[in-house]
Amino acid sequence: MIDIIYRIGHFVLITVFSMALGLLFMGIARKIVARIQKRYGPPVYQPYLDVLKLFGKDAITHGFIFDFGAIMALGGVIATLFFIPLGSWQLYSMEGTVILVIYLLAIASLGMAMGTVGSGNPQASVGISRALMQMLGYELPYLVILFALIYRYQTSSVWGLMQAQAGSFLNWNLFAYPLMAAVAFVVLIGMMGKKPFDSMIAPSEIGSGPVVESGGKYLGMLLLQKSITIIIELALYVNLFLGGAENILIFTFKMLIVWVLATMFGSLFPRFRIEDGIKFFWKWPLGIAILQAIYIIT
Amino acid sequence: MLTNYIFIPIAAAFIAYILNKRNRKAGAVITALVSAYLLLSLTALYGRWDITQSFNLSLMGYKIDFLLAVNPLSWLFAVMTAAISILIALFSINSQENFKFSSVFNLNFLIIIGSMIGIVFARDFLTLFIFWELMTWTSFYLISAGKKKMAGRAAYRYIILSAGAAYAFLMAAIFIFQQTGSFAFDSAAEFLVANSPAQSIMLLLVISLPFIVKAGIFPLHIWVKDAHGNAPKEFSPFLSGMMLKIGIYGMIVVFYQLSFFKIIENTIAYRGLPLLSYLFALLGAVTIITGTILAIRQEDMKKLVAYSSISQMGYIIIGIAIATPLGFSGSMLHLMNHLIFKSTIFLALAAVIYRTGTTKMYEMGGLIFRMPLTFAAYLTAIIALAGIPPTNGFISKWVIYQALIEKGYLFLAIAAFFGSIASFMYVFKPLSTVFLGQLKPQHQNIKEVPLLMKIPMLILILVIVLFGVFPGIQMNIINQISGYLGIETVNYTLYSIQGANGAWNSLLIFNIFSAGFIIALLLFSFAKKSKLVGLLDTYSSGEYITDAESYHYAYQYYRPFDRLFDNLAAKSLTDFYETLTKNLVRSGEGLRRALAAGKLQNYALYSVLLFVILAAVGWII
Numbered sequence: 001m002i003d004i005i006y007r008i009g010h011f012v013l014i015t016v017f018s019m020a021l022g023l024l025f026m027g028i029a030r031k032i033v034a035r036i037q038k039r040y041g042p043p044v045y046q047p048y049l050d051v052l053k054l055f056g057k058d059a060i061t062h063g064f065i066f067d068f069g070a071i072m073a074l075g076g077v078i079a080t081l082f083f084i085p086l087g088s089w090q091l092y093s094m095e096g097t098v099i100l101v102i103y104l105l106a107i108a109s110l111g112m113a114m115g116t117v118g119s120g121n122p123q124a125s126v127g128i129s130r131a132l133m134q135m136l137g138y139e140l141p142y143l144v145i146l147f148a149l150i151y152r153y154q155t156s157s158v159w160g161l162m163q164a165q166a167g168s169f170l171n172w173n174l175f176a177y178p179l180m181a182a183v184a185f186v187v188l189i190g191m192m193g194k195k196p197f198d199s200m201i202a203p204s205e206i207g208s209g210p211v212v213e214s215g216g217k218y219l220g221m222l223l224l225q226k227s228i229t230i231i232i233e234l235a236l237y238v239n240l241f242l243g244g245a246e247n248i249l250i251f252t253f254k255m256l257i258v259w260v261l262a263t264m265f266g267s268l269f270p271r272f273r274i275e276d277g278i279k280f281f282w283k284w285p286l287g288i289a290i291l292q293a294i295y296i297i298t
Numbered sequence: 299m300l301t302n303y304i305f306i307p308i309a310a311a312f313i314a315y316i317l318n319k320r321n322r323k324a325g326a327v328i329t330a331l332v333s334a335y336l337l338l339s340l341t342a343l344y345g346r347w348d349i350t351q352s353f354n355l356s357l358m359g360y361k362i363d364f365l366l367a368v369n370p371l372s373w374l375f376a377v378m379t380a381a382i383s384i385l386i387a388l389f390s391i392n393s394q395e396n397f398k399f400s401s402v403f404n405l406n407f408l409i410i411i412g413s414m415i416g417i418v419f420a421r422d423f424l425t426l427f428i429f430w431e432l433m434t435w436t437s438f439y440l441i442s443a444g445k446k447k448m449a450g451r452a453a454y455r456y457i458i459l460s461a462g463a464a465y466a467f468l469m470a471a472i473f474i475f476q477q478t479g480s481f482a483f484d485s486a487a488e489f490l491v492a493n494s495p496a497q498s499i500m501l502l503l504v505i506s507l508p509f510i511v512k513a514g515i516f517p518l519h520i521w522v523k524d525a526h527g528n529a530p531k532e533f534s535p536f537l538s539g540m541m542l543k544i545g546i547y548g549m550i551v552v553f554y555q556l557s558f559f560k561i562i563e564n565t566i567a568y569r570g571l572p573l574l575s576y577l578f579a580l581l582g583a584v585t586i587i588t589g590t591i592l593a594i595r596q597e598d599m600k601k602l603v604a605y606s607s608i609s610q611m612g613y614i615i616i617g618i619a620i621a622t623p624l625g626f627s628g629s630m631l632h633l634m635n636h637l638i639f640k641s642t643i644f645l646a647l648a649a650v651i652y653r654t655g656t657t658k659m660y661e662m663g664g665l666i667f668r669m670p671l672t673f674a675a676y677l678t679a680i681i682a683l684a685g686i687p688p689t690n691g692f693i694s695k696w697v698i699y700q701a702l703i704e705k706g707y708l709f710l711a712i713a714a715f716f717g718s719i720a721s722f723m724y725v726f727k728p729l730s731t732v733f734l735g736q737l738k739p740q741h742q743n744i745k746e747v748p749l750l751m752k753i754p755m756l757i758l759i760l761v762i763v764l765f766g767v768f769p770g771i772q773m774n775i776i777n778q779i780s781g782y783l784g785i786e787t788v789n790y791t792l793y794s795i796q797g798a799n800g801a802w803n804s805l806l807i808f809n810i811f812s813a814g815f816i817i818a819l820l821l822f823s824f825a826k827k828s829k830l831v832g833l834l835d836t837y838s839s840g841e842y843i844t845d846a847e848s849y850h851y852a853y854q855y856y857r858p859f860d861r862l863f864d865n866l867a868a869k870s871l872t873d874f875y876e877t878l879t880k881n882l883v884r885s886g887e888g889l890r891r892a893l894a895a896g897k898l899q900n901y902a903l904y905s906v907l908l909f910v911i912l913a914a915v916g917w918i919i
Contacts, residue, residue: 011813059828062836065666065734067828071818079814092810097800099699100807106686106722107811113726114677117734120664120833122851125730129851132723133859136716143715150703156800212837217825221818274858290708297706 010091015078015228018086021252022227023047025234028256029263036267047227051220059216062119069115070214070221076108077228084235085159085244087251097156098146101236102139108225109135112210119213127209130274131193131200137281138190138197141289145180145187148293149173149240158236162244172243180292181241183285185262190281191233194266199274234258300351300366300419303340303376304429307332307412311405318401322394325404330387332408336380336415343368347782350421365421365482370778372418375547378634379414382540382641383407385754389645390532392748393652399443403530406436410536414544422481423471423505427464430508434460437541444528452524459521463508470504487557498561499574506552513545514608515615516585520872523592526604531651534600535644538607539637546614546633554783559621569705575619582615583713590717593724595860595867597853599650599659599732603643606683606724609717610636616710617698623786624704624798628697630776635682635690635765642679642758646672649747649755650732659728660852664737664833668744673733675755680725682762685718688808690765696802697788697795704798723856731852736833738847767808768793 027044034041061067082091083101113131116124150156153164165171174181190197201209214222234255238244242258245251272280310332318325343349350367368376387407394400409432416429434457442453475481478489490498514522526538552558562572571579589609596602614636617629647657649672654662666673682691695718702711746752765772770792777787789796793805834843843849854860860867893900 011817015817055825058826060831060835061828062831062833063667067822071815071822073818074821075811075815075818077814078817079811082810082814092806097696097802099696100687100802103686103692104811106684107681110681110684110686110722110726114729114734117730118666119836120734120736120849121836121838122735122849123837123839125735125851125855128726128730129855130858132726133856136719136723136859139719140712140716143719144708144712147703147708147711147715150799151706154799156700156703156797160800207837207839216828217822218828220825221822224821275862278859278862290712293708297708 011082014081014086014089014091018081018228018231019224020048021255022230023051023223025230025256025259026227029259032260032263033267036264047223051223054215054220054223055217057216059218061218062213065118066115066213066218069111069113069118070218072111073108073115074221074225074228076104076111077225077232080104080108080232081228083158084232085162085239086231086235087245087248089248090159098150098158098161098236098240099143099156101158101232102143102146105229105232108229112222112225115218116210116213121213123206123212124210126206127200127202127212130202131210133274134190134197134200134277137278138187138285141183141281141285142187142191144286144289144293145184148177148180148289148296151293152296158239162239165243169243173241174243177292177296179288183289183292184237184241185258186285187281188233188237188258189262189266190277192230192262192266194262196266196269196272196280197277199271199277202271230259231255299349300368303336303419304366304412304416307336307408307415311408311412314408315401315405318404322397322400323391325401326387326391326394329404329408329411330384330391333380333383333387333411336411337377337384340373340377340380343373347373362424363422363480363482364425366416366419366425367421368419370775370782371547371550374630374634374775374779375418375543376415378543378637379411379418379540382536382637383411385641385645385757386532386536389535389648389751389754391750393532393648393751397530397532403440403443403533406440407533407536409436410440410541414540417544418547421483423467423474423483423486424481427468427471430464430467433541433544434464437537440533441525441529441537444530449528452521452528456521456525459511459518460508463511463518466504467508470501474501483551483555487555491557491560495561495565499558502552502556502558502561505556506549506558509545509548509552511545513542513549513611513615514585515545515581515611516588516608517871519585519589519608520875522608523601523604526607527598527601527657531600531644531648534604534648535641538604538644539641542607542611543633543637546611546618546629549615550618550783553618553621554785569707571620571705571707575621578619579616579707579710582612582619583710584612585609585615586612586713586717590720590724591863592867594720594727594856595863596724597659598657599647599728600644600657602659602724602728603640603647606721607636607640609721610640610683612717613695613698613714616714617701620701620705620707620710621785622701622705623780623788624697625701626780626783626785627773627776627788627795628694628701630779631690631697631769631772632694634772635694638758638761638765639679639682639689639691642675642755642762643683645751645755645758646676646679647728649675649751652747652751653744654741659731660850662732662738662741663735663846663850663852664733665741665744666733667737668741669733669746671746671752671755675759676729676733678759678762680729682766684721684725688766688804688811689762690769691762693766693769693795693802693804697797700797700799723859727855731850731855735852736846736850738850739845767804769795769802769804 026047031041113128117128153161211222237258238254242254314325314328347369353364355362413429413432420426438453438457442450474486478485511518526534529537562574566573568576586609589605593602593605614629614632617625682689685692685695770790773790780787794801794803
């Protein structure tokens with residue numbers, strides 16, 4: 001009994017921490033982008049206010065699939081979170097193979113896609129179709145990198161890949177395989193839907209695409225889902241390329257650095273057209289990833 | 299004993315044909331009952347791998363043996379055939395009314411079931427060939443019974459490819475018979491190992507031709523789209539779920555029981571894999587990529603799923619060709635899982651066609667509110683197809699990835715990753731355009747399908763989740779097959795599988811997934827209740843929405859992606875084959891003009907010449 005309560009406590013703690021941290025990161029990003037564009041920008045705690053406000057508002061729904069999609073999206077990312085080592089917090093990270101994490105994230109994407117398309121708004125469908133096309137663009141180089149890493153260290157668990165870089169910071173994959181780290185960084189920007197690769201949300205063109213029909217608690221849940229997704233993707237990057245961390249504070253610091261860099265890069269470029277985005281991913285990141293993988297397997 | 303399994307369905311076929319003339323539902327009921335009987339009696343056969351049966355026939359001085367035997371591999375295929383037939387027959391009971399060739403459908407379906415069990419029990423080339431042809435011809439009639447005009451043409455393409463390959467197979471079998479005096483697999487394997495490798499490899503490649511055609515492997519996949527897309531909607535699940543697999547069965551027989559792998563063991567190798575095996579795996583990789591790209595382009599939902607079948611067969615071929623314990627187990631898992639989820643998808647689509655009468659995706663939309671169970675079946679099946687945990691499809695793909703990463707086959711892995719990520723795209727297209735989005739005015743009054751159609755879909759949903767959580771059930775029989783074929787076995791428990799560089803524990807994943815889902819559900823239900831509004835009551839950037847039809851995004855869903863491959867898709871293989879045929883016909887025409895321009899004297903000359911040559915040859919020998 002005590003064991004179960006302890007475990008549930010762990011679940012809740014990690015979930016709440018990641019939501020809070022993700023929202024904080026989103027606030028920081030808004031500030032950074034504002035400063036780059038020579039604006040003052042909203043306060044850092046603005047996303048918290050947004051979420052609280054959204055959960056208090058009235059909302060409309062378009063049927064059960066709309067509700068189910070929102071729940072599946074948030075539930076999917078929360079489940080994925082438990083498999084990722086966050087510094088010293090490791091709930092099920094021993095069992096979590098890295099391929100599993102990638103595919104678990106897909107549950108959330110599928111839920112979100114299903115819910116928003118279920119609203120019947122064609123702009124949502126256009127956004128989802130773009131998101132899926134872009135996903136094929138960035139997942140391919142990412143999986144090639146994972147292939148190379150798993151082959152190199154002979155383990156596919158995220159925790160094992162993190163442990164393999166222990167010792168000096170020169171063992172970090174960032175320094176051992178800098179090309180791979182660079183590719184993964186570009187992929188990370190694509191995964192998070194930041195600027196050159198944000199055709200699926202394109203606010204002025206398709207009304208923010210997938211979230212066009214969401215309001216009230218639905219938008220609140222999608223914001224929370226977004227915040228946890230950010231944490232998962234950053235945590236994967238830190239674990240795979242920056243050697244993880246001993247405790248949660250250093251881990252958070254490393255994630256913050258990656259996030260700030262990704263935000264800065266993201267606010268510098270104009271938007272890619274969809275097929276140009278896919279072409280870019282298949283030309284440079286995939287090409288470099290394949291070369292690196294060939295180097296590792298031979 | 300073993301003949302029962304083959305001839306009871308074939309005998310029942312004629313009874314079903316006669317009774318079906320009286321009552322339109324009788325045929326399907328008989329099919330379901332016979333399949334149920336087959337399934338029950340096959341379970342009784344489990345574990346008795348020593349049963350054999352043989353017949354002798356003396357023909358023109360040759361003694362010909364017909365051998366039948368049961369082993370774990372053939373048992374599995376027979377059980378899969380019987381199990382899926384029950385579900386399909388149940389499903390088709392209600393749809394017989396608006397079916398033009400109802401009696402013929404049931405006649406052929408039962409003969410196919412019997413002949414497929416005959417194929418898997420056969421232990422010699424001649425028995426295999428007889429049942430193979432029986433299956434091919436009956437399925438030819440079934441495909442051409444499809445409603446579309448194209449069905450006949452599709453069936454011709456299918457029969458010509460199949461027949462060509464099958465006669466090549468027969469030639470090779472007769473050649474081996476001449477050398478050994480027997481059609482049996484065992485003596486053939488002995489002969490092939492002792493024979494010169496080059497000749498053995500040639501013979502085995504020819505023998506594997508019909509299987510490659512049936513499995514829809516690139517470059518002989520061209521019949522699959524049209525045949526699967528135009529076949530009667532009740533038969534497509536069987537065609538795609540089971541008959542593609544019988545090709546894989548044949549390839550396993552060629553690779554292991556006719557010792558193809560043993561013969562090429564010492565040839566040139568790439569990363570420890572003989573080059574020919576690697577070529578087969580590469581064919582699988584090309585199959586994955588072509589199938590996927592073409593599936594994304596389709597506007598017809600059955601053709602889309604047919605192409606996805608082609609690409610999924612690529613995974614199975616890769617796993618079998620790389621011949622590691624993990625690869626083989628992954629392939630067998632994927633084979634079973636593909637049968638389950640692909641039949642579910644085709645049954646769900648058949649339910650949609652039953653109610654709407656169209657297969658064009660852009661002519662539908664919003665059916666989720668009218669057919670919720672069909673939607674649930676389709677959703678579960680595509681989650682499995684896309685390989686998302688916690689369903690069975692993820693496990694098999696995960697095992698295949700493990701096998702590829704273990705050996706470092708980078709390019710095969712890239713194809714596998716591509717096929718898997720891109721499958722999100724093509725499975726989401728019918729989900730979004732048929733089930734979600736705006737409901738068309740003409741579909742306002744559609745109802746869910748009748749109970750007998752719901753039951754098979756419900757069973758299949760449960761099976762997908764069951765095998766997703768307890769893959770050990772499947773691993774049990776797979777390890778027996780591996781043991782029988784002499785492959786190392788993979789460690790497993792009821793709900794976990796040990797990979798090369800990590801283990802998979804499906805029960806844990808299932809529980810954690812449920813936990814995450816419950817947290818989200820709690821959050822959702824504690825928040826304020828929301829107000830239900832109609833589908834047309836949406837944000838439209840200030841435009842007036844007049845009708846639902848123009849407010850549904852469905853046609854050319856992935857146009858930007860398709861644009862990348864327009865040039866490639868324009869150069870289709872079908873055109874290549876058609877040009878080849880045309881040139882062949884033209885050159886044949888030329889030959890005819892030159893040699894036999896209708897002069898009677900010429901024909902007389904040829905027959906005399908032929909007689910002289912034959913006499914000379916006979917005299918010399």
